[in-house]
Amino acid sequence: MGSRTVTSKQIEVQRIVDALSKAIAQHRLRPGTRLIEAQIVEALKANRNHVQSALQRLAMQRIVTIEPNRGALVSQPSAKEARDVFAARRAIERAIVESITPEAMREHRQRTAAHMRSERKATNASDRRDIVRELSEFHLMLGEISGNTVLAEILGNLMVRSSLIVALYQRNDQPACASDEHEQIVSALEQGDRDKAIRVMIEHLDELEAQLALEELAEPEVDIRQILSDL
Ligand SMILES: [Zn+2]
Structure with a gap:
């Protein structure tokens, strides 16, 4: 050190x-x-x-x-940890979207366009692993475009953990992210409409979380003595 x-x-x-x-x-x-x-x-x-x-x-x-x-x-994250990871993603990804300027989007235009093409291609070909990779790549790409390496690094960790969470709790076998929301975020950022980009991103993350079956069985708060004495 x-x-x-x-x-x-x-x-x-x-x-x-x-x-x-x-x-x-x-x-x-x-x-x-x-x-x-x-x-x-x-x-x-x-x-x-x-x-x-x-x-x-x-x-x-x-x-x-x-x-x-x-x-x-x-790791097998608990439902509580899953909720915490999504809450952290909302905070971090809001900050990332907030710090992306239209200039940064222009500078990375080719990269975002190429990414959106390969995302659509993966979705159409429906190879699950490709889809999972491409969809998570989108979020990481925004982190890099923001130019804030600390936010990007934190998001890198949250994305791997999200992937574990999706593997454990996803209700159906559908890929978590929807490509059209990604496209809406990109076009809002390109137009300099950060409020819209933030709104769509937050809705998108809420939607991802809603697709998870996080009703983990809470430790039942029962008083065994009470139950047995009531018999
Ligand atoms: Zn997404």
Whole structure:
């Protein structure tokens, strides 16, 4: 710490973190999947130490859970955590949309246009993994266009966690995001109508959350003594 030199170890750990995050975000590794170190070492041709550091870093990001004596597994966020992640996304993505200027949109015009094309293509081809990747890519792209690297970084973490949440709680097998809402957000931003862009983004996130079955069974608040004495 303290030194800003990026060591080869850091680069290698980041490579493993990125590979696992991507597999988790794309639902290739589903919540609850056991992450066996030896298999990751083999698949990524990585060193065991680096894999351990990567798993620890993912655990700090709440993407992986490390259980004493049982090793690492892909996290299974609770319904409460799912709601908290969506509340955080509303705050962060509002801030992202707020900081995107029409100039920034002009500067990134080609990129947004190319993204919207591949999003439509994925949706039409209905390959679920492609769709999941493209739809989440949209949100990350706005983070980058905002130019605020801190907001973009926080969103990166929230998007992987959202992906876990969708894998666990999505009611039907439909892709979470709707492309036309994405298009409305892009065109509002291009026209400099940030209020509209924010409104559509918030509605969009509300809609995504509403598609989740988050009625987790609350700990029943029952008094067993009372119930048994009433018999
Ligand atoms: Zn979306």
